[in-house]
Amino acid sequence: MSVSISPGSNASTSRSNKVDDMTDPGFDDNWSIVEHQDKGIGIIISSGPIECFLKQISYNGVPPADFELLKQFAQFTYHCSDTIRKGVRIAIGTLRWADDETSLGKEAQRIASRSLSFFKEVAAHEKASGPGARDLPGTLKNMTLRYMVAEMDNFSYQVQNYGDSMTVYRSQHRLRYQRATSIHSQEQKELASMVKRKLGMVSKIHWIACAPPDTPMTTPSISYPKVTEWCDDALKRIRHSLVRHAEIMLVSFPPIRTLLNFCDFFGAIVSARAHDQRISGNKRAREADDPQSEEGSGPSAPFEAPQAPSPQEQSRTKLYELELRRYRIDFEDNVEELEESNEDAVRNLSSIIDFWILESGNLTRNDLDRSLTCLVTLCSYLKLVEEAAFFGELLAIVYREDLERTPSLQNKIILANALGALSILLGADDRKLEAVRAAEDGIRILSPLLDSNSDQVLAPMAALKVMYAKSLSELTDYYDERFILWGRKAYRVAQEAIDLYLRLVKEDPANPDLMNSLAQAFFVKASAGAHLVKILLSHQGFRKFACIPPLSESSLPACENCELKDTDDKAAHDRIRNLNVETIKLYVAASELSIVIYRQLVQDIPGLYTPLLAEVLLLRAELLDTYTPKSVEAFYEATYIYEELSVTFPNRFDLEVSQAYTCLAKRQRWEHDLPGTVSSYEKVVPCLLRNLEESYLKYSPDEIDKRRSAADVLCVLSSLHVQLERYEDGLAASMSVSEVDNEDRVYRRSNPVGRLGVQGWCKWMLGNSAEEALDDLEAGAKLALQDWENEKNYGMGINPDWKRMRENPLVLAWCGAVQCAEGNDPSALENGETAVQMVREWAGKADVRFLGRHQLEPYHRILPHLLVLLAATMFCAGVNRKASELLEETFKLIKEEEGKVDGSTLKTALLLKARMLEEIKENGKGGNVEEAARIRAEAETVPSKGFLHRLGCSLRGGF
Structure with missing residues (x-):
């Protein structure tokens, strides 16, 4: 297999002055x-x-x-x-x-x-x-x-x-x-x-x-009593997990990217040992052929028949065989093989633990290496990240002490590769700074050897740089000029790794392992860029620089009008203004090069590389999503791959499927594809619910976050059903929220405003009594008004709460509409006007508009719906002129949004305007019947029923 990739193929615009060249003069990349x-x-x-x-x-x-x-x-x-x-x-x-x-x-x-x-x-x-x-x-x-x-x-x-x-x-x-x-x-x-x-x-x-007596000064760390105690504790935790969570482990999908990275580092350790053994063997052969040497003289030793291996030796042989196949992923493309592979992993991990305990205190040096390597790999396979990190660090300690005793080339290469594997493990265990330092130390060890021993060092150095770039870019999600500098360095380090891999691929273009490593390097480069974009756009929401519009094709000119508090503010201000579409296209180009390679690899081994291809496709779609609606097609491609994987391995990719479809749904909603949005969210819900069932700890913070995320998706889905007039589905979805967001499972119940609002409105639209609807709506309205009062007193906070900004105005407006139908005009007007005021104030804030655009949150599009409800209430209350003005504003907003309003609201607005034209008398004359007829005809072209028939102007006598 061969893929042609040029080192300079970053992007077609790489020499354009519009593109950030990602260099930072004065920042020395060689410093740790x-x-x-x-x-x-x-x-x-x-x-x-x-x-x-x-x-x-x-x-x-x-x-x-x-x-x-x-x-x-x-x-x-x-x-x-x-x-x-x-x-x-x-x-x-x-x-x-x-x-x-x-x-x-x-x-x-x-x-x-x-x-x-x-x-x-x-x-x-x-x-x-x-x-x-x-x-x-x-x-x-x-x-x-x-x-x-x-x-x-x-x-x-x-x-x-x-x-x-x-x-x-x-x-x-x-x-x-x-x-x-x-x-x-x-x-x-x-x-x-x-x-x-x-x-x-x-x-x-x-x-x-x-x-203790007879303790040498050079006691290995593994022999310290406390270290032995920590090992025993880790093994106990593993055994406990194997018993308690065996069912989940047996059906889980292994972390393929992590295991393939282990192939790079542990494979390099095996190669270093083999290289050293070849050199030693050649030396012994030369000495044996030399008649002057002591080994070459004298009679040969008599032949002895081999003895039967002892039970301990049989255990060691089994351990060695396991070590040789430790990187293999023993399944191809069906769930039966996957489950069998998982069972083997659980069984092998139990065997390693038994061997360790049996041989406690008697492990030979080779046994120790193999045991630790197997523990690292198998714990990672079964996603026991904390225990894997512990044994990975212990393995690095053992190799570091080997190097201190014997500073040979082989020991340097072995330690550097062990540190690369440790960097992976520490990153997975959320020890980000240590992950960076592990990769840095490995690079420090190999750098002096790169020119003199490139045949042994080039591939490990490239792999270390990939891990270094990955850990640097994942250090934090918060803005700080220091973090931005390190994120930009991650991008440059990833490019250095790409250059090294291109040298290796040039020598061996048919090697799939090298091609996978090169594809990952491009992926990490694109990920580093995507992380920078995320941090900068999030920071704009925090700092609220008024001079920064949505992303443009080129960087903005220098700004002299902003009053900046300090140098950090100026640095952030300038970096956000310099961010542009052409720069993001650089990151997209890196992801596309990774995709090209993975497509080739998938043709040979689909079961292994398809999940990695899907991961890169999703990253590319997320990058495109920052500036173009074409991201919908990219999301569709990623979701298609994940759907295929879910068919082959049912329920193993629920998190990935939910992430991909959630991103797709947000873009579809922004583009006003409401049926498509509902379809996407309906794919998300079952994945989230299954994920709740598979949680390890039912009362952990992670479990609470999962439940709230599922509840939020159900709330959004229920409101979308309302927009599409699927009131029964909306009611069912809102009722599901209370089941997911259960007070027995969640320490602090999530705000139920959205659930109460949709429940009450759906009941009303389905013909239930006003009393039943108002039980929910008035309870939700009370909470919404409390939120509104708190915001007036304490402000919105750092970032807008989109959920609250959608749900609070809606529950107030719906409550007002039902109150109007019951004849309670004062309360109806108060609630309706407050709902409109909320959205007007939020829509008037530049930072909220900026974040709404970049987070694809069309919160402002609920305003026409609120205006129609309030206009109908004012029409009932006899405030006809104001009602007409609100309707005119509604049509103006719909035009500005290029018709991106739900058909139910549009039809109701047209029918209400026709009704008002027919019934409102001007200068003592009757209404404008002809204009009303024209508008009614226009309303008939809208394929929705509308909700005018459930408003007060249709239900109350005299209208």
């Missing part, structure tokens, strides 16, 4: 993230106790001695690991919450003080060692610090809970807290001692005094 931190443009995830924070806490119960210690620590705030900063903040909290009048409180303060002193020592060591020593995964120090901080966090919570408790509770639970405090104190001492010994921060005499 922590080196840039020293220059003031690095990234700190957990803020440290800076001067202003120290001033605040000095009056909140921190003892003077500890406060002095904190002031000394302040000089290391920006020169230490992020974990240490987090630990210091937790220690400060413990000091503040501990009651120094109790023995337990005093002990807690002593423990926190000891932790602060330890953190200060380690921070000073890191500062002296240089930035490369900070936040470095794959080291015992990093792993131990993380466990220390996790234990401190748990202990701090207990201290706070004890301090806030009543005297009776304290006396009842004093022994339990004393035990917990004693255990925590001892564990913290052990962990601190481990770190100090590993960093060489203790003398040899101190080592001999503290270490």
Whole structure:
């Protein structure tokens, strides 16, 4: 297989002055993230106790001695690991919450003080060692610090809970807290001692005094008792998951992209070992042929018959066989093979755990490598991300210690590849900064070897750069000039990886593994660009720069009218103005090159590469969606692939299907394809509901978010049914909301305004009594008015709440319409006018209009519907002139929106205008019957029934 791709094929407009060239003069790409931190443009995830924070806490119960210690620590705030900063903040909290009048409180303060002193020592060591020593995964120090901080966090919570408790509770639970405090104190001492010994921060005499008998100074990290304990805990968690969640694991679809990336890194480790063995074998052969060498002289050894393998050796053989096939994805294109492959993964993982426990303390070096590699791969296959990250870091620690003992070329290549695999695992475990540092460290190790050993280093370096770019672009979703600089660097690093892969593909164009890696590099490049676009557009919603219109074909000229508060504001302002369609087309071009390669790969192995193709197709559609309606076709292509995958592997791609159809539905709704929008959302709902059934933790925050997302989609779907006059479907969808958004499952019930509004209006339109409809509508209207009052007092917040902006005006307008039919004109007018006022105010805000355009949220299109309802109410109340003006405004808005209004509203507006022309007398004369007849004829061409027959002007006597 061969795909022709030119290194310079970024986009047809790559030399145009309209396009951002993605370069940042003055920003050195060779510096690591922590080196840039020293220059003031690095990234700190957990803020440290800076001067202003120290001033605040000095009056909140921190003892003077500890406060002095904190002031000394302040000089290391920006020169230490992020974990240490987090630990210091937790220690400060413990000091503040501990009651120094109790023995337990005093002990807690002593423990926190000891932790602060330890953190200060380690921070000073890191500062002296240089930035490369900070936040470095794959080291015992990093792993131990993380466990220390996790234990401190748990202990701090207990201290706070004890301090806030009543005297009776304290006396009842004093022994339990004393035990917990004693255990925590001892564990913290052990962990601190481990770190100090590993960093060489203790003398040899101190080592001999503290270490167990016969403990060598070079004890491998894997042999430390605490590390063994952590391994046992991880294995217990895995076994628990295999039992509790076996059913979900057996039907899940494995993370193919992750497993293929493991192929790159673990395959390179195997190749490095094989290369070294070939060299050693050739050397031994030469020595054997040399009569002068000692090995080459003397009689040959007698032949011995092989002995039967022992049970332990049989286990090792099985482990080795498993290691050789660890990257294989054992299914092709049917669900039976997938389930069989999943069963094998569960069974093999159980076997590895049994082998580890059986051989505990007796694992040979090769057994250790194979066991850890299998644990990493199988845990990743079964999506046990936390455990996979733990064993991946342990594997990197083992290889790092090998390199420290024997700094050979082979060990350097092995460690670099292990760090690449670790970067994948840390990113999946949401440890973004550590994922960046792992990839950086791997690149640092291989960079000096690239020219001299390109045959062994080129492919791993390219794979590391892909992981580096991916982890950089995923660091954060928030705007900060530093984050933008790193996101732009991610784009450049991805291009560097592409250039390296193109060199490899040129030598071996038929290699599918290389082509997959190249396709992924293009995908990561496009993803980095898409992430930048997302951050910039989201930040515009936060900063609300008034001079920035929707995206144009070219960058906007410099702006001199905006008053900017600081340099960060100016940087954000200029970057958003520079964002243009031509630049986004660069990202689209990268995604299309990835698609070209994946299409070729799918022809050979569809079961393996089709999910990856669908992922890139969806990314391309999302990029196109930022500036062109043609994204509908791109979304259709992505959804078609996912539908095919769902047929082959039922229910395995529900999340991807729901994401693709949700994006498609938003674009269809913006383009006013209401039937298509409903069809798309109807594909989403079953996927979301099945996803709820498969959740691991029924009361987790993730579960709550899933339920609210499903409820929101059902609310949107129910309102779309109303627009299409499918009132029975709308009522059914709204009733489903309460089933999904169940108070027993959700700690805080979502706002039910949308559900109540649709339920009440659908009941009314289906002929139910006004009393039944108003039970729901008035309850929803009350909540909507409370929201409106809160917004007047406290503002809208950072970003508009589109759900609230759609649902609150509608429930008020519908409530007013039913109240009017019952003869309650004052309440009807008040609710109808408030609904219209809400939308007018929101539509008048430039930032809301900007976000509405870029998030494809046509909230403003409900205004004609509200105006028609209010006009009908005013007509009933005798305010005829105002009613006529509202109708004229309605038709004007419909014209401005190019007819993008639902047929039900349009027909009702036409029929109401005809009715008013017929019945309103002017200058003592009758109505304009001829004009009314013409408008009625026009209304008949609209293929909708309308809702005039359920309004007060049709139901009340005298109309």
